[in-house]
Amino acid sequence: MAEDRDLKKFASDLHSEIADRALGDAEGGDFTENAFVDVVTEQLADIGMIENPITCHFTGKVGTGNVRVSGHAIPDDGERIDLIVAIFRGTGSLATISSADVTRLAGQGARALLAASRQVHLELERASDRFAMMERISELLAAGTKQARVIVITDGSCSVRSLDPATVAGVDVSFEIYDIRRLMRTMRSGQTREVIDIDLAKLGMPPIPCVEMPPGAEPYETYLAIFSGDTLYELYETYGPRILEFNVRAFLQATGKVNRGIRDTIRDRPGYFMAYNNGISVTADEVRTDFVGSVTVITGFRGMQIVNGGQTTASIHRARKRDRLDLSRVHVPAKITRLPPESVEEMVPQISRYANTQNVIQEADFSSNEPFHIAVERLSKDVWVPGERTRWFYERSRGQYQTALNIEGTTEARARAFRERTPPSNRISKTDLARFLNSWSRLPHVVSGGIQKNFIAYMRRMRESRGAKWEPDEGFYRDAIAQAILFLAVQRIVRREGFPAYRINITTYLVAYLSHRTSGRLRLDMIWQHQSLSNGLETLLRTWSHAIDTQIQSSAAGRNVTEWAKKEACWNALRQLDLPIDGDLPEEWGSDAKSLSADESEASQDDHASSAACMRLSAEQWFAIHLWGIRTGHLAKWQSGIAHTLSSYAGNGWERPPTAKQARHGVRILEIAAEQGFEGELPDTNT
Structure with missing residues (x-):
């Protein structure tokens, strides 16, 4: 089969990339497994599935149970802990990973939360990455973080696609599995979509009334609909980030101004949500419809992805799940586009770019x-x-x-x-x-x-x-x-x-x-x-x-x-x-x-030392010296002017460093300030 040939080629290419990444001398080369984790987590971060990934191998025991993680990723707000578990064979060929192995190792990853809750970091070498990782997780648990994901990545093929959620150390844990087939979809296209088939009736949800775009010559179909808040909640609760995998960036969390507004509207004026919200944009490989009387209704989707509105969706989910808010009066406008497979990579970024006006996406998100x-x-x-x-x-x-x-x-x-x-x-x-x-x-x-x-x-x-x-x-x-x-x-x-x-x-x-x-x-x-x-x-x-x-x-x-x-x-x-x-x-x-002669070399070192001494002061410190010089008369007018110039250089992060002449004058100004009793903090100029 063509897909099997593609998969073998991808596995071979991935192995080559990992080998290249792991290249190094005998003293310093990365472990190949670490290189695998680096390559995969960088890609997952690139598409917004995780934030701030750090590769760090840790094994240990909690009671009689093993703990094993390959890294972690924690969003800035610290409201979720992502634990990375690698199953790496490193052969470049297609190995089969048993469901039992995936389940066992995913459990070992989740057990890291239990280890962190028991402050296992206190038993580790303080100056080590393992200490830093486990300490950080321990801090988050102590601060009340209640959400975690275990993300299993493997260069092998496995049949298991998901595992049942669990609760570990008081934390709700979900699981994501990225085997070689899913990694190929993720890393080849820059998208991580797993084709999901949604039958609304089987999920206990009502069909969604819609208006279909008049037929034309375009190779896509579009429907306008209104999703209830409860429907969006159930979809996200069931499928999680998998329905956001075409979204161009990660959910920004409710600390952002827009997301706080979403939460506050749900809490204070839920009936106005439809009026205030810009809505969501959805793509799908297939949109299944039926009729209720004369009204067209959507009964299911295949390959559904929310390409714009991920923040709306995740904020609604959190409003009910975490804040226990009522969603019965919350409704969200939706535009649903069925795309032919050959148009996905071209059209999804454009839909996301043009649809997103609620949180402005920086052009960096599309900067390739x-x-x-x-x-x-x-x-x-x-x-x-x-x-x-x-x-x-x-x-x-x-x-x-x-x-x-x-x-x-x-x-x-x-x-x-x-x-x-x-x-x-x-x-x-x-x-x-x-x-x-x-x-x-x-x-x-x-x-x-x-x-x-x-x-x-x-x-x-x-x-x-x-x-x-x-x-x-x-x-x-x-x-x-x-x-x-x-x-x-x-x-x-x-x-x-x-x-x-x-x-x-x-x-x-x-x-x-x-x-x-x-x-x-x-x-x-x-x-x-x-x-x-x-x-x-x-x-x-x-x-x-x-x-x-x-x-x-x-x-x-x-x-x-x-x-x-x-x-x-x-x-x-x-x-x-x-x-x-x-x-x-x-x-x-x-x-x-x-x-350089010995004297010239010494002079050159002195110039660099003078420059370094000047650059140890902040903009505020140089400006204070400038004002002090004017007020007391201890500095000549031109010297106060140099202090003011150095203040402006410091204010711009020293993007423009002082010239050798400015640096020498700057050191002399600092010496005068020290001699004349300037009360601010000054660096040692005896370098």
């Missing part, structure tokens, strides 16, 4: 086809690295690298040639790129917030600073690849140093600190030219990595370190560090650093 990403992809094909033997591959959409390999690698020799000129290690995705660039832009707290949030934050910043239609040039591309090389090199260093926890946080904070200490003037062109870091820079970063780790953990002051790393306060505390530079400056530090 934006001019920026198209231009970067084009540059990756046109620009070869020095020596013209290899190039980088920008994967604007998931699976492009494997597709290109399949097209060009029709023989073993051609496939080998493709990999030689476009190595798997040179493949970067759009979310990878955002991580690299935001780290260099000194936003490690944003990067620590998760792949999707960081990507959206990067796209928003880029649009605000450059405009939505801006296209990068070759200079931008080379600098971006240099930042990629830097980030990946730091990532390898952090792995080799054997840090047991917080590796991604150490990596992004170390890159940001380097950018901060060099005032953003590191020779990215030199990194591009060599396609690597110098030994001197690698040695310095290796030394600094331990101080960065210590600072992140100590500044957390007993708080959950993973959550603390997402706070700007963590970055503000860390950038105050004045880490030493022993010996000569690395050659990337500035122009011709290797050829």
